[in-house]
Amino acid sequence: MGKLDGKVALVTGAAIGLGEATARLFAAEGAKVVVSDWDVERGPTVADDISSGGGTATFVKADVSKTEDVRAMVQATVDTYGGLHVLFNNAGIVGDTASTTECTEENWDAVVDINLKGTFLGMKYGIPAMLKSGGGSIINNASTSGLVGFPELPAYSAAKGGIVILTKTAALEFAKQGIRVNVICAGTIMTPMVQQFMDSKEGMQQFLESKVPMGRFGTAEEFAQFALFLASDDSAWCTGAEHIMDGGILSI
Ligand SMILES: NC(=O)c1ccc[n+]([C@@H]2O[C@H](COP(=O)([O-])OP(=O)(O)OC[C@H]3O[C@@H](n4cnc5c(N)ncnc54)[C@H](O)[C@@H]3O)[C@@H](O)[C@H]2O)c1
Known part of the structure; x- marks a missing residue:
């Protein structure tokens, strides 16, 4: 028996990296999974691969920073699988590496829109479907x-800090209505996003590795197991909390 049998899960940014690993694990645990991403090359291959391996998954294209895309993504989930029980607002970008004075307004808007507004829109349209x-x-x-x-x-x-407080706010608003809202605060996990970031600055990889007390970065599979805990009834009394997984970084 899977931990998500009978559940419908929607994962954004699921074409690669942490979203892909989590979508695959959710499907392996019995969920019907909507693999969503704005990447129409890789996204469908992830859904097809899950399906050909015996799971249930479909791809839905969406840019999480666009209201109409997010509304349609949630509607497609409900139309395809009959409801929504697990929502993983994962899609994100790091953006440019630049100090506060050098950060351009364009970079600010893109990063905040995708990470923070994308999470807001996911909950704005996902929560009503979940309540139903x-x-x-x-x-x-x-x-x-x-x-x-x-x-x-x-x-x-700033966008990630905003997500932490937004999570707590939504958790308080819907705690009595059977919706739990939690946030994962992960340290460095080697994914294409991180590889690109490492490559952008010489010595960055060694610097970040030296900051991890456990001496290594995390893996996407370890992350997915953490997300599964929060998605499943194993975490039935957890809501409004920031869950840190970072190999000990923030303990220093
Ligand atoms: N990898 C890490 O070390 C790490 C650590 C902490 C938090 N995170 C967060 O985890 C999430 C996933 O990161 P990752 O490392 O897997 O990155 P990744 O770049 O490997 O994957 C991100 C996915 O999101 C998609 N995406 C980006 N913008 C989108 C948009 N506007 N609409 C829809 N899809 C979009 C991309 O196409 C891609 O498939 C991000 O929110 C990131 O900030 C990552």
């Missing part, structure tokens, strides 16, 4: 950068 489905679990993807400052990533840190 009898409740559920929302997992938002912030970062340790949303809990402590990260030099030269002002927009990313």
Whole structure:
């Protein structure tokens, strides 16, 4: 028996990285999964691969920063699988590496729109569908950068910090209606996003590795297991909380 048998899960940014790993694990645990992304090359291949492996998944294209896309993404989920029980607001970008004075307004807007507004829109349209489905679990993807400052990533840190407080707000609003809302604050996990960030600055990889007490970055599979805990009834009494997984970084 899977931990998500009978559940419908919607994962944004699921074409690659943490979203892909989580969508695959949710499907392996019995959920019917909507793999959503704005990447129409990789996204459908993830859904097809899950389906050909015996799971249930479909791809829905959406840019999470666009109201109409997010509304349609939630509607497509309900139309395809009959409801919504698990929503993983994962899609995000790091944006440019630049100090607060050097960060351009364009970079600020793009990073905040995708990370923070995208999470807001996911909940704005996802929560009504979840209420009609009898409740559920929302997992938002912030970062340790949303809990402590990260030099030269002002927009990313601000957006992730905003996601933490937005999570708590929504959790309080819907706690009595059977909707749990939690946020994961992960340290560095090697994904295409992180690889690109490492490559943008010489010595960045060694610098970040040296900050991890456990001596290594996390894996996408470890992240997915953490998201599964929050998606499933194993975390039935958890809501409004920031869940840190970082190999010990923030303990220093
Ligand atoms: N990898 C890490 O170390 C780490 C740590 C903490 C938090 N996070 C967060 O986890 C999430 C996923 O990160 P990742 O490392 O897997 O990144 P990634 O770049 O490997 O994957 C991100 C996915 O999101 C999609 N995406 C980006 N903008 C989108 C948009 N506007 N609409 C729809 N899809 C969009 C991309 O196409 C891609 O498939 C992000 O929110 C990131 O901030 C990552």
